[in-house]
Amino acid sequence: MKQLASLAGVLFLAGCQSACMRSQAESPPAGLLEGIASGRTRVVALSHALNSKTPHWPGEGNRPFKYEYFTSLERGHVLEGHFNMDEHTGTHFDAPNHFVAGQLSVDKIPAARMFVPVIVIDVRSKTAGNADYLLTAADVDNREKAHGRVPSNAMVMMYTGWETRWNDFARYKNADRKGVLHFPGFSPEATKFLVAQRNIAGLGIDALSIDYGKSEDFPSHLISHGSGKLNLENVANLGDLPPV
Amino acid sequence: MKQLASLAGVLFLAGCQSACMRSQAESPPAGLLEGIASGRTRVVALSHALNSKTPHWPGEGNRPFKYEYFTSLERGHVLEGHFNMDEHTGTHFDAPNHFVAGQLSVDKIPAARMFVPVIVIDVRSKTAGNADYLLTAADVDNREKAHGRVPSNAMVMMYTGWETRWNDFARYKNADRKGVLHFPGFSPEATKFLVAQRNIAGLGIDALSIDYGKSEDFPSHLISHGSGKLNLENVANLGDLPPV
Numbered sequence: 001m002k003q004l005a006s007l008a009g010v011l012f013l014a015g016c017q018s019a020c021m022r023s024q025a026e027s028p029p030a031g032l033l034e035g036i037a038s039g040r041t042r043v044v045a046l047s048h049a050l051n052s053k054t055p056h057w058p059g060e061g062n063r064p065f066k067y068e069y070f071t072s073l074e075r076g077h078v079l080e081g082h083f084n085m086d087e088h089t090g091t092h093f094d095a096p097n098h099f100v101a102g103q104l105s106v107d108k109i110p111a112a113r114m115f116v117p118v119i120v121i122d123v124r125s126k127t128a129g130n131a132d133y134l135l136t137a138a139d140v141d142n143r144e145k146a147h148g149r150v151p152s153n154a155m156v157m158m159y160t161g162w163e164t165r166w167n168d169f170a171r172y173k174n175a176d177r178k179g180v181l182h183f184p185g186f187s188p189e190a191t192k193f194l195v196a197q198r199n200i201a202g203l204g205i206d207a208l209s210i211d212y213g214k215s216e217d218f219p220s221h222l223i224s225h226g227s228g229k230l231n232l233e234n235v236a237n238l239g240d241l242p243p244v
Numbered sequence: 245m246k247q248l249a250s251l252a253g254v255l256f257l258a259g260c261q262s263a264c265m266r267s268q269a270e271s272p273p274a275g276l277l278e279g280i281a282s283g284r285t286r287v288v289a290l291s292h293a294l295n296s297k298t299p300h301w302p303g304e305g306n307r308p309f310k311y312e313y314f315t316s317l318e319r320g321h322v323l324e325g326h327f328n329m330d331e332h333t334g335t336h337f338d339a340p341n342h343f344v345a346g347q348l349s350v351d352k353i354p355a356a357r358m359f360v361p362v363i364v365i366d367v368r369s370k371t372a373g374n375a376d377y378l379l380t381a382a383d384v385d386n387r388e389k390a391h392g393r394v395p396s397n398a399m400v401m402m403y404t405g406w407e408t409r410w411n412d413f414a415r416y417k418n419a420d421r422k423g424v425l426h427f428p429g430f431s432p433e434a435t436k437f438l439v440a441q442r443n444i445a446g447l448g449i450d451a452l453s454i455d456y457g458k459s460e461d462f463p464s465h466l467i468s469h470g471s472g473k474l475n476l477e478n479v480a481n482l483g484d485l486p487p488v
Contacts, residue, residue, distance in 0.1 A: 031275010070305035
Protein backbone atom coordinates (compact mmCIF):
# COMPACT_ATOMS: atom_id res chain seq x y z
CA MET A 1 0.00 0.00 0.00
CA LYS A 2 1.75 3.09 -1.22
CA GLN A 3 -0.61 5.90 -0.26
CA LEU A 4 -2.87 5.79 2.74
CA ALA A 5 -5.08 8.47 4.16
CA SER A 6 -4.50 9.29 7.79
CA LEU A 7 -7.99 8.82 9.21
CA ALA A 8 -7.16 10.01 12.66
CA GLY A 9 -4.28 11.56 14.45
CA VAL A 10 -4.31 15.10 13.10
CA LEU A 11 -4.08 16.94 16.37
CA PHE A 12 -2.84 20.18 17.77
CA LEU A 13 -1.49 20.82 21.26
CA ALA A 14 -1.89 24.31 22.66
CA GLY A 15 -0.17 25.22 25.91
CA CYS A 16 -0.38 28.13 28.29
CA GLN A 17 2.90 29.75 27.34
CA SER A 18 3.19 32.64 29.75
CA ALA A 19 1.39 30.99 32.65
CA CYS A 20 3.62 27.92 32.39
CA MET A 21 6.73 30.05 32.38
CA ARG A 22 5.58 31.75 35.55
CA SER A 23 4.73 28.53 37.34
CA GLN A 24 8.01 26.82 36.56
CA ALA A 25 9.75 28.28 39.57
CA GLU A 26 7.35 26.41 41.87
CA SER A 27 6.54 23.20 39.96
CA PRO A 28 8.65 20.73 37.97
CA PRO A 29 9.38 21.90 34.43
CA ALA A 30 7.13 20.21 31.89
CA GLY A 31 6.29 20.42 28.22
CA LEU A 32 3.12 20.40 26.14
CA LEU A 33 2.79 16.61 26.10
CA GLU A 34 3.29 16.36 29.85
CA GLY A 35 0.59 19.00 30.40
CA ILE A 36 -2.24 17.02 28.77
CA ALA A 37 -3.09 14.86 31.78
CA SER A 38 -3.59 17.89 34.03
CA GLY A 39 -5.52 19.82 31.39
CA ARG A 40 -2.83 22.50 31.27
CA THR A 41 -2.31 21.58 27.60
CA ARG A 42 -5.40 21.65 25.42
CA VAL A 43 -5.69 19.08 22.58
CA VAL A 44 -7.58 20.15 19.45
CA ALA A 45 -8.59 17.38 17.03
CA LEU A 46 -8.18 18.61 13.45
CA SER A 47 -9.95 15.62 11.83
CA HIS A 48 -13.53 15.22 10.62
CA ALA A 49 -15.43 12.02 11.43
CA LEU A 50 -16.37 10.09 8.28
CA ASN A 51 -19.81 9.10 6.99
CA SER A 52 -21.51 8.29 3.67
CA LYS A 53 -22.05 12.01 2.90
CA THR A 54 -18.41 12.97 3.51
CA PRO A 55 -17.00 15.03 0.59
CA HIS A 56 -14.60 13.15 -1.68
CA TRP A 57 -12.55 14.31 -4.64
CA PRO A 58 -15.11 14.34 -7.50
CA GLY A 59 -12.83 12.84 -10.14
CA GLU A 60 -12.93 9.84 -12.42
CA GLY A 61 -12.68 6.63 -10.39
CA ASN A 62 -13.33 8.29 -7.04
CA ARG A 63 -16.21 7.02 -4.94
CA PRO A 64 -17.93 7.91 -1.67
CA PHE A 65 -16.98 6.57 1.76
CA LYS A 66 -18.99 3.46 2.56
CA TYR A 67 -19.32 1.71 5.88
CA GLU A 68 -21.40 -1.32 6.78
CA TYR A 69 -21.81 -3.45 9.85
CA PHE A 70 -21.36 -7.17 9.35
CA THR A 71 -22.04 -8.19 12.92
CA SER A 72 -23.66 -6.76 16.03
CA LEU A 73 -23.70 -7.22 19.80
CA GLU A 74 -26.94 -9.19 19.43
CA ARG A 75 -25.74 -11.42 16.61
CA GLY A 76 -22.17 -12.25 17.51
CA HIS A 77 -20.65 -10.81 20.70
CA VAL A 78 -19.21 -7.76 18.93
CA LEU A 79 -20.10 -4.61 17.00
CA GLU A 80 -17.97 -4.50 13.87
CA GLY A 81 -18.04 -3.25 10.31
CA HIS A 82 -15.93 -2.82 7.24
CA PHE A 83 -15.39 0.26 5.15
CA ASN A 84 -14.42 1.22 1.66
CA MET A 85 -12.90 4.56 0.73
CA ASP A 86 -10.59 6.54 -1.49
CA GLU A 87 -7.33 7.08 0.34
CA HIS A 88 -7.63 10.89 0.04
CA THR A 89 -11.13 11.21 1.49
CA GLY A 90 -11.73 13.03 4.76
CA THR A 91 -9.00 14.75 6.75
CA HIS A 92 -5.79 13.25 5.41
CA PHE A 93 -2.27 14.04 4.39
CA ASP A 94 -0.87 13.71 0.91
CA ALA A 95 2.44 11.87 0.85
CA PRO A 96 4.94 13.35 -1.61
CA ASN A 97 4.58 10.43 -4.06
CA HIS A 98 0.95 11.47 -4.62
CA PHE A 99 2.11 13.82 -7.38
CA VAL A 100 5.85 13.31 -7.84
CA ALA A 101 7.55 10.06 -8.91
CA GLY A 102 10.40 8.90 -6.71
CA GLN A 103 9.20 10.80 -3.62
CA LEU A 104 8.29 9.06 -0.34
CA SER A 105 5.13 6.99 0.10
CA VAL A 106 3.27 7.25 3.40
CA ASP A 107 4.68 4.03 4.86
CA LYS A 108 8.23 5.34 4.41
CA ILE A 109 7.79 8.66 6.21
CA PRO A 110 9.54 8.69 9.60
CA ALA A 111 7.07 9.03 12.48
CA ALA A 112 9.01 11.96 13.94
CA ARG A 113 7.91 14.05 10.93
CA MET A 114 4.32 13.87 12.19
CA PHE A 115 5.12 16.27 15.05
CA VAL A 116 5.53 19.84 13.85
CA PRO A 117 4.59 23.41 14.83
CA VAL A 118 1.46 24.82 13.19
CA ILE A 119 0.67 28.35 12.06
CA VAL A 120 -2.69 29.50 10.71
CA ILE A 121 -3.21 32.18 8.06
CA ASP A 122 -6.80 33.40 8.28
CA VAL A 123 -8.01 34.48 4.82
CA ARG A 124 -11.74 34.22 5.50
CA SER A 125 -12.26 37.92 4.75
CA LYS A 126 -10.79 37.31 1.27
CA THR A 127 -12.62 34.05 0.48
CA ALA A 128 -16.03 35.31 1.64
CA GLY A 129 -16.52 37.21 -1.63
CA ASN A 130 -14.23 35.15 -3.85
CA ALA A 131 -14.47 31.36 -3.93
CA ASP A 132 -11.46 31.27 -6.27
CA TYR A 133 -9.18 33.13 -3.87
CA LEU A 134 -5.48 32.24 -3.97
CA LEU A 135 -3.39 32.88 -0.87
CA THR A 136 -0.62 35.24 -2.00
CA ALA A 137 2.98 35.86 -0.97
CA ALA A 138 1.67 39.21 0.36
CA ASP A 139 -0.68 37.32 2.71
CA VAL A 140 2.33 35.47 4.12
CA ASP A 141 4.23 38.76 4.43
CA ASN A 142 1.33 40.42 6.28
CA ARG A 143 1.03 37.44 8.59
CA GLU A 144 4.77 37.65 9.39
CA LYS A 145 4.49 41.38 10.13
CA ALA A 146 1.67 40.67 12.59
CA HIS A 147 2.89 37.44 14.22
CA GLY A 148 6.58 37.01 13.38
CA ARG A 149 8.50 34.85 10.95
CA VAL A 150 7.03 31.46 9.97
CA PRO A 151 9.15 29.01 11.99
CA SER A 152 11.20 26.31 10.29
CA ASN A 153 9.41 22.96 9.80
CA ALA A 154 5.95 24.49 10.38
CA MET A 155 2.71 23.18 8.90
CA VAL A 156 1.16 26.29 7.32
CA MET A 157 -2.64 26.14 7.52
CA MET A 158 -4.78 28.25 5.21
CA TYR A 159 -8.01 29.00 7.07
CA THR A 160 -10.56 29.63 4.32
CA GLY A 161 -13.77 29.05 6.29
CA TRP A 162 -14.75 26.29 3.84
CA GLU A 163 -15.25 24.02 6.84
CA THR A 164 -18.69 25.57 7.38
CA ARG A 165 -19.72 23.80 4.12
CA TRP A 166 -18.36 20.37 5.18
CA ASN A 167 -21.79 18.79 5.72
CA ASP A 168 -23.01 19.90 2.29
CA PHE A 169 -20.86 18.20 -0.37
CA ALA A 170 -22.38 20.26 -3.22
CA ARG A 171 -21.47 23.57 -1.55
CA TYR A 172 -18.07 22.25 -0.40
CA LYS A 173 -16.90 21.28 -3.90
CA ASN A 174 -18.92 24.19 -5.35
CA ALA A 175 -19.01 23.05 -8.99
CA ASP A 176 -20.40 25.38 -11.65
CA ARG A 177 -22.58 24.28 -14.59
CA LYS A 178 -19.53 23.17 -16.54
CA GLY A 179 -18.33 21.05 -13.62
CA VAL A 180 -15.48 23.40 -12.72
CA LEU A 181 -14.88 23.45 -8.94
CA HIS A 182 -14.67 26.70 -7.00
CA PHE A 183 -12.88 26.76 -3.65
CA PRO A 184 -9.75 28.64 -2.48
CA GLY A 185 -6.15 27.44 -2.36
CA PHE A 186 -2.48 28.43 -2.19
CA SER A 187 -0.96 30.41 -5.07
CA PRO A 188 2.18 28.87 -6.62
CA GLU A 189 4.22 31.97 -5.59
CA ALA A 190 3.21 31.64 -1.94
CA THR A 191 3.96 27.90 -2.02
CA LYS A 192 7.33 28.50 -3.67
CA PHE A 193 8.22 31.14 -1.06
CA LEU A 194 7.18 28.97 1.91
CA VAL A 195 9.01 25.88 0.63
CA ALA A 196 12.18 27.63 -0.51
CA GLN A 197 12.50 30.51 1.99
CA ARG A 198 10.79 29.16 5.12
CA ASN A 199 11.59 25.43 4.93
CA ILE A 200 8.05 24.48 5.97
CA ALA A 201 6.85 20.94 6.79
CA GLY A 202 3.93 21.38 4.40
CA LEU A 203 0.66 23.13 3.60
CA GLY A 204 -2.74 22.55 5.14
CA ILE A 205 -6.23 23.73 4.23
CA ASP A 206 -9.87 23.35 5.33
CA ALA A 207 -10.94 22.59 1.73
CA LEU A 208 -10.66 19.70 -0.77
CA SER A 209 -7.19 20.56 -2.07
CA ILE A 210 -4.26 22.89 -1.38
CA ASP A 211 -4.56 23.93 -5.05
CA TYR A 212 -7.75 25.88 -5.68
CA GLY A 213 -10.79 24.26 -7.27
CA LYS A 214 -10.22 25.75 -10.73
CA SER A 215 -6.70 24.35 -10.97
CA GLU A 216 -5.95 22.03 -13.87
CA ASP A 217 -2.23 21.53 -13.28
CA PHE A 218 -1.94 21.57 -9.45
CA PRO A 219 1.23 23.68 -9.16
CA SER A 220 1.23 23.87 -5.34
CA HIS A 221 1.11 20.06 -5.13
CA LEU A 222 3.97 19.77 -7.62
CA ILE A 223 6.11 22.38 -5.83
CA SER A 224 5.53 21.05 -2.31
CA HIS A 225 5.71 17.33 -3.12
CA GLY A 226 8.69 17.98 -5.41
CA SER A 227 10.47 19.15 -2.27
CA GLY A 228 9.23 16.17 -0.25
CA LYS A 229 6.66 18.12 1.78
CA LEU A 230 3.43 16.65 3.21
CA ASN A 231 0.09 18.43 2.71
CA LEU A 232 -3.05 18.25 4.84
CA GLU A 233 -6.50 18.56 3.27
CA ASN A 234 -10.05 18.83 4.66
CA VAL A 235 -8.67 19.97 8.03
CA ALA A 236 -11.24 20.64 10.78
CA ASN A 237 -11.42 23.09 13.66
CA LEU A 238 -8.79 25.58 12.47
CA GLY A 239 -10.83 28.25 14.27
CA ASP A 240 -9.97 26.59 17.58
CA LEU A 241 -6.25 27.16 17.16
CA PRO A 242 -4.59 30.15 18.84
CA PRO A 243 -3.42 33.01 16.56
CA VAL A 244 0.25 32.17 17.31
CA MET B 245 -19.44 5.46 11.41
CA LYS B 246 -19.41 3.98 14.86
CA GLN B 247 -16.18 2.04 15.00
CA LEU B 248 -13.13 2.95 13.01
CA ALA B 249 -9.69 1.45 13.11
CA SER B 250 -6.89 3.89 13.77
CA LEU B 251 -4.63 3.21 10.80
CA ALA B 252 -1.86 5.45 11.95
CA GLY B 253 -0.95 7.47 14.92
CA VAL B 254 0.02 4.80 17.42
CA LEU B 255 3.29 6.26 18.53
CA PHE B 256 5.53 6.32 21.54
CA LEU B 257 7.80 9.14 22.64
CA ALA B 258 10.87 8.15 24.61
CA GLY B 259 12.97 10.84 26.21
CA CYS B 260 16.35 10.91 27.87
CA GLN B 261 15.11 11.21 31.42
CA SER B 262 18.29 11.66 33.41
CA ALA B 263 20.26 13.49 30.73
CA CYS B 264 17.41 15.97 30.24
CA MET B 265 17.18 16.57 33.95
CA ARG B 266 20.89 17.32 34.06
CA SER B 267 20.80 19.70 31.13
CA GLN B 268 17.89 21.74 32.42
CA ALA B 269 20.10 24.00 34.48
CA GLU B 270 21.85 25.23 31.33
CA SER B 271 19.16 25.08 28.62
CA PRO B 272 15.50 26.12 28.51
CA PRO B 273 13.22 23.55 30.12
CA ALA B 274 11.49 21.36 27.58
CA GLY B 275 9.30 18.28 27.41
CA LEU B 276 9.16 15.16 25.29
CA LEU B 277 7.20 16.81 22.46
CA GLU B 278 9.56 19.77 22.32
CA GLY B 279 12.55 17.40 22.11
CA ILE B 280 11.49 15.72 18.85
CA ALA B 281 12.87 18.39 16.49
CA SER B 282 16.35 18.19 18.01
CA GLY B 283 16.32 14.40 18.18
CA ARG B 284 16.53 14.47 21.98
CA THR B 285 13.17 12.66 22.03
CA ARG B 286 12.94 9.46 20.03
CA VAL B 287 9.62 8.61 18.31
CA VAL B 288 8.73 4.92 17.94
CA ALA B 289 5.92 4.05 15.53
CA LEU B 290 3.83 1.22 16.98
CA SER B 291 1.78 0.59 13.80
CA HIS B 292 2.21 -1.99 11.06
CA ALA B 293 1.87 -0.91 7.41
CA LEU B 294 -1.05 -2.66 5.68
CA ASN B 295 -1.06 -4.92 2.65
CA SER B 296 -3.17 -7.73 1.16
CA LYS B 297 -1.46 -10.35 3.39
CA THR B 298 -2.05 -8.43 6.63
CA PRO B 299 -3.65 -10.66 9.30
CA HIS B 300 -7.34 -10.01 9.96
CA TRP B 301 -9.72 -11.48 12.50
CA PRO B 302 -10.68 -14.84 10.93
CA GLY B 303 -14.38 -14.67 11.79
CA GLU B 304 -17.61 -14.85 9.85
CA GLY B 305 -18.01 -11.78 7.66
CA ASN B 306 -14.39 -10.62 8.03
CA ARG B 307 -12.33 -10.16 4.88
CA PRO B 308 -8.75 -9.26 3.96
CA PHE B 309 -7.41 -5.74 3.44
CA LYS B 310 -7.65 -4.79 -0.22
CA TYR B 311 -6.06 -1.85 -1.95
CA GLU B 312 -6.18 -0.89 -5.61
CA TYR B 313 -4.93 2.02 -7.64
CA PHE B 314 -7.51 3.73 -9.81
CA THR B 315 -5.19 6.30 -11.32
CA SER B 316 -1.47 6.85 -11.79
CA LEU B 317 1.02 9.65 -12.48
CA GLU B 318 1.08 8.57 -16.13
CA ARG B 319 -2.69 8.36 -16.55
CA GLY B 320 -4.02 11.34 -14.64
CA HIS B 321 -1.58 13.65 -12.82
CA VAL B 322 -1.83 11.75 -9.53
CA LEU B 323 -1.15 8.42 -7.84
CA GLU B 324 -4.25 7.38 -5.94
CA GLY B 325 -6.11 4.30 -4.82
CA HIS B 326 -8.98 3.14 -2.73
CA PHE B 327 -9.06 0.50 -0.05
CA ASN B 328 -11.46 -1.83 1.62
CA MET B 329 -10.97 -3.27 5.09
CA ASP B 330 -12.49 -4.50 8.32
CA GLU B 331 -12.27 -1.73 10.88
CA HIS B 332 -10.29 -3.92 13.30
CA THR B 333 -7.58 -5.00 10.86
CA GLY B 334 -3.97 -3.95 11.37
CA THR B 335 -2.75 -1.96 14.35
CA HIS B 336 -5.92 -0.41 15.76
CA PHE B 337 -7.70 0.45 18.93
CA ASP B 338 -11.01 -1.02 20.04
CA ALA B 339 -13.46 1.64 21.17
CA PRO B 340 -15.50 0.59 24.21
CA ASN B 341 -18.70 0.13 22.16
CA HIS B 342 -16.98 -2.73 20.30
CA PHE B 343 -18.20 -5.12 23.01
CA VAL B 344 -20.42 -3.16 25.39
CA ALA B 345 -23.67 -1.40 24.48
CA GLY B 346 -23.93 2.21 25.56
CA GLN B 347 -20.16 2.76 25.72
CA LEU B 348 -18.34 5.37 23.58
CA SER B 349 -17.80 4.96 19.83
CA VAL B 350 -14.48 6.07 18.36
CA ASP B 351 -15.78 9.41 17.05
CA LYS B 352 -16.91 10.38 20.57
CA ILE B 353 -13.61 9.77 22.37
CA PRO B 354 -11.89 13.03 23.36
CA ALA B 355 -8.58 13.50 21.55
CA ALA B 356 -6.76 14.13 24.83
CA ARG B 357 -7.34 10.47 25.72
CA MET B 358 -4.98 9.46 22.88
CA PHE B 359 -1.95 10.68 24.85
CA VAL B 360 -1.06 8.35 27.70
CA PRO B 361 1.98 6.78 29.37
CA VAL B 362 2.92 3.29 28.22
CA ILE B 363 4.34 0.36 30.17
CA VAL B 364 5.43 -2.94 28.65
CA ILE B 365 5.19 -6.33 30.35
CA ASP B 366 7.55 -8.72 28.58
CA VAL B 367 6.16 -12.28 28.75
CA ARG B 368 8.10 -13.71 25.83
CA SER B 369 9.78 -16.29 28.05
CA LYS B 370 6.30 -17.59 29.00
CA THR B 371 4.74 -17.55 25.53
CA ALA B 372 7.73 -19.22 23.81
CA GLY B 373 6.61 -22.64 25.06
CA ASN B 374 2.90 -21.92 25.49
CA ALA B 375 0.87 -20.27 22.73
CA ASP B 376 -2.15 -20.19 25.05
CA TYR B 377 -0.35 -18.22 27.76
CA LEU B 378 -2.50 -15.84 29.82
CA LEU B 379 -0.80 -12.89 31.51
CA THR B 380 -1.51 -13.30 35.24
CA ALA B 381 -1.96 -10.93 38.15
CA ALA B 382 1.38 -12.36 39.39
CA ASP B 383 3.06 -11.11 36.20
CA VAL B 384 1.78 -7.62 36.98
CA ASP B 385 2.98 -7.95 40.56
CA ASN B 386 6.46 -9.06 39.45
CA ARG B 387 6.63 -6.20 37.00
CA GLU B 388 5.73 -3.72 39.74
CA LYS B 389 8.42 -5.16 42.04
CA ALA B 390 11.00 -4.67 39.29
CA HIS B 391 9.90 -1.33 37.81
CA GLY B 392 7.49 0.33 40.25
CA ARG B 393 3.75 0.72 40.39
CA VAL B 394 1.82 0.89 37.10
CA PRO B 395 1.04 4.61 36.76
CA SER B 396 -2.53 5.87 36.54
CA ASN B 397 -3.94 6.18 33.00
CA ALA B 398 -1.22 3.96 31.50
CA MET B 399 -1.62 1.81 28.39
CA VAL B 400 -0.40 -1.62 29.53
CA MET B 401 1.28 -3.47 26.68
CA MET B 402 1.67 -7.25 26.78
CA TYR B 403 4.80 -8.08 24.80
CA THR B 404 4.25 -11.66 23.62
CA GLY B 405 6.73 -11.77 20.75
CA TRP B 406 3.88 -12.65 18.36
CA GLU B 407 5.00 -9.77 16.16
CA THR B 408 7.71 -12.02 14.70
CA ARG B 409 4.84 -13.96 13.04
CA TRP B 410 3.17 -10.85 11.56
CA ASN B 411 4.15 -11.56 7.95
CA ASP B 412 2.80 -15.12 8.14
CA PHE B 413 -0.97 -14.93 8.78
CA ALA B 414 -1.25 -18.70 9.34
CA ARG B 415 1.36 -18.67 12.13
CA TYR B 416 0.02 -15.40 13.56
CA LYS B 417 -3.53 -16.69 14.06
CA ASN B 418 -2.14 -20.19 14.73
CA ALA B 419 -5.36 -22.18 14.21
CA ASP B 420 -5.42 -25.90 15.04
CA ARG B 421 -7.19 -28.56 12.99
CA LYS B 422 -10.50 -27.70 14.59
CA GLY B 423 -10.09 -24.02 13.74
CA VAL B 424 -9.35 -22.99 17.33
CA LEU B 425 -6.87 -20.11 17.46
CA HIS B 426 -3.79 -20.25 19.68
CA PHE B 427 -2.09 -17.00 20.70
CA PRO B 428 -1.55 -15.41 24.14
CA GLY B 429 -3.66 -12.79 25.91
CA PHE B 430 -4.55 -11.15 29.23
CA SER B 431 -6.21 -13.25 31.95
CA PRO B 432 -9.50 -11.86 33.28
CA GLU B 433 -7.95 -11.53 36.80
CA ALA B 434 -5.05 -9.42 35.53
CA THR B 435 -7.45 -7.26 33.51
CA LYS B 436 -9.76 -6.85 36.51
CA PHE B 437 -6.83 -5.85 38.73
CA LEU B 438 -5.41 -3.33 36.22
CA VAL B 439 -8.79 -1.73 35.53
CA ALA B 440 -10.03 -1.62 39.12
CA GLN B 441 -6.80 -1.12 41.10
CA ARG B 442 -4.53 0.74 38.67
CA ASN B 443 -7.03 2.84 36.70
CA ILE B 444 -5.29 2.08 33.41
CA ALA B 445 -6.12 3.70 30.04
CA GLY B 446 -6.38 0.28 28.44
CA LEU B 447 -4.61 -2.90 27.36
CA GLY B 448 -2.36 -3.43 24.35
CA ILE B 449 -0.87 -6.52 22.73
CA ASP B 450 1.26 -7.57 19.74
CA ALA B 451 -1.29 -10.23 18.78
CA LEU B 452 -4.79 -10.41 17.21
CA SER B 453 -6.74 -9.83 20.43
CA ILE B 454 -6.22 -8.88 24.07
CA ASP B 455 -8.19 -12.05 24.90
CA TYR B 456 -6.23 -15.18 23.99
CA GLY B 457 -6.96 -17.13 20.82
CA LYS B 458 -8.89 -19.91 22.57
CA SER B 459 -11.33 -17.48 24.18
CA GLU B 460 -15.01 -17.93 23.39
CA ASP B 461 -16.43 -15.25 25.67
CA PHE B 462 -13.76 -12.51 25.57
CA PRO B 463 -13.75 -11.61 29.28
CA SER B 464 -10.90 -9.07 29.07
CA HIS B 465 -12.75 -7.16 26.36
CA LEU B 466 -15.93 -7.16 28.45
CA ILE B 467 -14.14 -6.03 31.62
CA SER B 468 -12.07 -3.29 29.98
CA HIS B 469 -14.75 -1.94 27.62
CA GLY B 470 -17.32 -2.20 30.42
CA SER B 471 -15.19 0.36 32.23
CA GLY B 472 -14.84 2.51 29.11
CA LYS B 473 -11.20 1.55 28.42
CA LEU B 474 -9.58 1.47 24.96
CA ASN B 475 -7.55 -1.55 23.79
CA LEU B 476 -4.77 -1.72 21.22
CA GLU B 477 -4.25 -4.82 19.09
CA ASN B 478 -1.60 -5.92 16.58
CA VAL B 479 0.86 -3.43 18.05
CA ALA B 480 4.30 -3.25 16.40
CA ASN B 481 7.80 -2.56 17.70
CA LEU B 482 7.17 -3.15 21.41
CA GLY B 483 10.80 -4.32 21.60
CA ASP B 484 11.92 -0.78 20.77
CA LEU B 485 10.32 0.68 23.91
CA PRO B 486 12.46 1.29 26.99
CA PRO B 487 11.89 -1.02 29.99
CA VAL B 488 10.41 1.86 32.02
